[in-house]
Amino acid sequence: MSLYFNYLFILFKSQMQYRTSFWLLTIGQFLVPLSLFAGLYFLFERFGQIKGWDFYEVALCFAVIHMAFAISECFARGFDAFSSLVHNGDFDRVLVRPRSTIVQVLGSKFEFTRFGRLLQSVLVLVWALNNLAIEWSVIKAITLCLMIISGVSIFAGLFILAATLCFWTIQGLEVVNIFTDGGREMAQYPLNIYQKWVTRFFTFVIPFGTVNYLPLMYILGKSEGNDLLYMLTPVAGIVFLLPCLLVWHIGVRHYRSTGS
Amino acid sequence: MITVEGLSKSFKVPKRSSGLRQATKALFHREHTIVDALKDISFSIEPGEIVGYIGPNGAGKSTTIKVMSGILVPDAGTCTIMGYTPWKDRVSYVQNIGVVFGQRSQLWWDVPVIDSFELLRDIYKIPEVEYKDNLDLLVETLELQSLLHSPVRQLSLGQRMRCEIAASLLPSPKILFLDEPTIGLDAVSKIAVRQFINTINKEKGVTIILTTHDMFDIEALADRVLLIGKGSILYDGKLNELRNRFGTHKTITVDYREHAKRFDIPGTSLLSWSSERAIFSVDTEQTMVSEVITQLSNQVELIDISIDAQPIEDIIVQLYKEYQI
Known part of the structure; x- marks a missing residue:
């Protein structure tokens, strides 16, 4: 873990070599989801509510998933940009160092500019929470943290899966974006507004539903039945990471390097 | 310290063909060739x-x-x-x-x-x-x-x-x-x-x-x-x-007092010649270098002489040729 922070430090130093580019990208990253959020705002301006969810509730949904996405893009960027690591043969270097490949790939790249996106989602989160009458308890606060951790795990898991594909094919990885970007766009809204099969897919296969929709029902007092069950749903997101890591280790053995 | 035995590794390389039609075809069906990068390699260090x-x-x-x-x-x-x-x-x-x-x-x-x-x-x-x-x-x-x-x-x-x-x-x-x-x-x-x-x-x-x-x-x-x-x-x-095995050729460069006539030394081949300098190549398996020098001193008035082994580059090129690689 301390090694990870050493990596972070050196990459931060590198990033600071290019200050202008850093600030421009950070501002850009702040503005992109802002436009998405504006879309959400005007939608509710027109329709008032969707399937029993009002604007601030959906905003909370939005904030959580975007926050998770920003954090995972920031820290798991190494996996997101993994194809270049394979493409130019730098993964060779990773393999001749006595540390786990996961830590090293995570440490190969950080996208500090995603702090812009993170800041934006934090602002939305605070705004939404301020305008919602929630009876807060310690458990609810823990649930909220779990939700974000869960989201980060799922995105990281997807990035790892996409990266694993690079061991077999260098190109054609846009497919995975359907699940990362697509999943993010879908999970901006509570999952019950979609068709049954969509809801099922994003609950049981890629459990985005467990990041915000299900636990939010508990936090917002919409849940029926066992509260504990709703509260613990974010754990599914963390569990999702495990098979991804397993697949990764299988992939590493298939690595075939590039000629030099 | 290092023991390598019977190491083999082959790669599947997609066949690349030219032309748009072939390229489009390759989108759907790709042909592969197997390249043996290593075939039964053994050594120890x-x-x-x-x-x-x-x-x-x-x-x-x-x-x-x-x-x-x-x-x-x-x-x-x-x-x-x-x-x-x-x-x-x-x-x-x-x-x-x-x-x-x-x-x-x-x-x-x-x-x-x-x-x-x-x-x-x-x-x-x-x-x-x-x-x-x-x-x-x-x-x-x-x-x-x-x-x-x-x-x-x-x-x-x-x-x-x-x-x-x-x-x-x-x-x-x-x-x-x-x-x-x-x-x-x-x-x-x-x-x-x-x-x-x-x-x-x-x-x-x-x-x-x-x-x-x-x-x-x-x-x-x-x-x-x-x-x-x-x-x-x-x-x-x-x-x-x-x-020793492959680099049996030596080059002998001699400088001498002006000598108008071109001359030959048996057992050597002349690589270049001018009125003051000549370069010979000698296959040491056929002819002794000392013999060549004796012959030379009989024919011309020597000023300087240098004997060079065949550069290792040349030996390697020759080896590559020999093994057809």
């Missing part, structure tokens, strides 16, 4: 050796190095290095080796060299005292003092290569793999790098495996040569033996 690993492009040099350094998993065969199987015990094994890829950097591009070194210290968990000792020694012998605080991207290739080699020696490896360490370097840097490689081999007993296309590297460093072609080991032995 003792501690403290410097082994030059040579062969033309695409012969399988890099593949062997990659298998030996734990990057690639071979299809068949065994490889035991210091009791480890590289691709199985990767993490504990690579702690003991250093790898320098001449064409790829292991340093972080945008930060000062010393920052990279410190990160490597953390990656390899090098004890502070050992790190300091090694760093001091490397800085001194490779003259890095002035480079330590500049970002890698501002270094020249020769400076960078010195830093690369230093970086791979920081964790005190027992084996050092050098993949084309002198590629693209100028004459001065080349000599510096060679000297340093020799020093660490002699003083620290580091076993060195070196691939290169520069035969002067081999001449300056390696006692032993492994020649690989089309995935098989073709020659494994001393460089001198290689020279």
Whole structure:
């Protein structure tokens, strides 16, 4: 873990070599989801509510998933940009160092500019929470943290899966974006507004539903039945990471390097 | 120290064909050819050796190095290095080796060299005292003092290569793999790098495996040569033996007082001739050099004479031809 922070430090130093580019990208990253959020705002301006969810509730949904996405893009960027690591043969270097490949790939790249996106989602989160009458308890606060951790795990898991594909094919990885970007766009809204099969897919296969929709029902007092069950749903997101890591280790053995 | 037995590795390479139609077809159905990069390779290396690993492009040099350094998993065969199987015990094994890829950097591009070194210290968990000792020694012998605080991207290739080699020696490896360490370097840097490689081999007993296309590297460093072609080991032995076996031609250059008439010496072939200088090639298996000189002194008034062995480059070219690789 301390090694990870050493990596972070050196990459931060590198990033600071290019200050202008850093600030421009950070501002850009702040503005992109802002436009998405504006879309959400005007939608509710027109329709008032969707399937029993009002604007601030959906905003909370939005904030959580975007926050998770920003954090995972920031820290798991190494996996997101993994194809270049394979493409130019730098993964060779990773393999001749006595540390786990996961830590090293995570440490190969950080996208500090995603702090812009993170800041934006934090602002939305605070705004939404301020305008919602929630009876807060310690458990609810823990649930909220779990939700974000869960989201980060799922995105990281997807990035790892996409990266694993690079061991077999260098190109054609846009497919995975359907699940990362697509999943993010879908999970901006509570999952019950979609068709049954969509809801099922994003609950049981890629459990985005467990990041915000299900636990939010508990936090917002919409849940029926066992509260504990709703509260613990974010754990599914963390569990999702495990098979991804397993697949990764299988992939590493298939690595075939590039000629030099 | 290193035992390699029956190592084989083949790659599936998609057939590339030209033309739009073929390219479109390849989108749906791709044909593959199997390329045998390594075919049943065996050798062993003792501690403290410097082994030059040579062969033309695409012969399988890099593949062997990659298998030996734990990057690639071979299809068949065994490889035991210091009791480890590289691709199985990767993490504990690579702690003991250093790898320098001449064409790829292991340093972080945008930060000062010393920052990279410190990160490597953390990656390899090098004890502070050992790190300091090694760093001091490397800085001194490779003259890095002035480079330590500049970002890698501002270094020249020769400076960078010195830093690369230093970086791979920081964790005190027992084996050092050098993949084309002198590629693209100028004459001065080349000599510096060679000297340093020799020093660490002699003083620290580091076993060195070196691939290169520069035969002067081999001449300056390696006692032993492994020649690989089309995935098989073709020659494994001393460089001198290689020279004795294949390099039987010598060139004799003679300067003499002006001599208008062209002359021939039996058992030699004349490579060039002018009224003051002639160059002969002699096959020492057929004719003794002393005989040629006697003949020469009978014919002309000698001023100067020099005898050169066939350059190792030529021997290698001849070898490649002989094995048709």
